[in-house]
Amino acid sequence: MSRTEEVLSLMNTLKDYLVEERTVLINHDGERLLELVSAKEETMNALAQYDESEIEIEQLTGITLEIKSLQETNVLLTEQSISFTEQLVSNIQKNATKKSTYSKKGTFDKTGQNAFIDQSL
Numbered sequence: 001m002s003r004t005e006e007v008l009s010l011m012n013t014l015k016d017y018l019v020e021e022r023t024v025l026i027n028h029d030g031e032r033l034l035e036l037v038s039a040k041e042e043t044m045n046a047l048a049q050y051d052e053s054e055i056e057i058e059q060l061t062g063i064t065l066e067i068k069s070l071q072e073t074n075v076l077l078t079e080q081s082i083s084f085t086e087q088l089v090s091n092i093q094k095n096a097t098k099k100s101t102y103s104k105k106g107t108f109d110k111t112g113q114n115a116f117i118d119q120s121l
Contacts, residue, residue, distance in 0.1 A: 003054040007047065011063045014043045018070035025077040 001009075021036045 003050060004056045004059055007050050007055050008060060008063065010043055010047050011060060011067060014040060014047070015063060015067050015070065017043065018067060018074060021074050022070065022077065025074060025081065028081070 017036055017040050021033065021040075024032045024036060
């Protein structure tokens with residue numbers, strides 16, 4: 001197997017990881033995402049071992065563009081997920097700071113304990 005074929009094989013593996021990563025990001029499977037990130041790092045480290053002078057770069061153009069497109073999509077999905085999470089946390093914090101709740105007597109109390117988490121028993 002030539003060096004170019006070896007690199008092409010690794011790049012196809014990376015592409016497969018990116019396709020799976022897109023699905024994992026959509027399904028919010030954090031555990032599998034960590035596994036994929038680790039596998040991608042190993043593949044990238046293996047690719048870094050090759051010398052450009054031993055490879056026919058022209059043969060890698062197509063897959064390189066596919067990998068770039070998949071990576072951009074995954075970055076957008078990640079940013080969207082982070083934005084959603086930040087918005088959710090912000091909304092929870094806003095609700096947690098409102099101190100409107102019912103007292104133990106059953107009346108509405110604006111200065112009582114936190115409505116989000118009641119730690120008293």
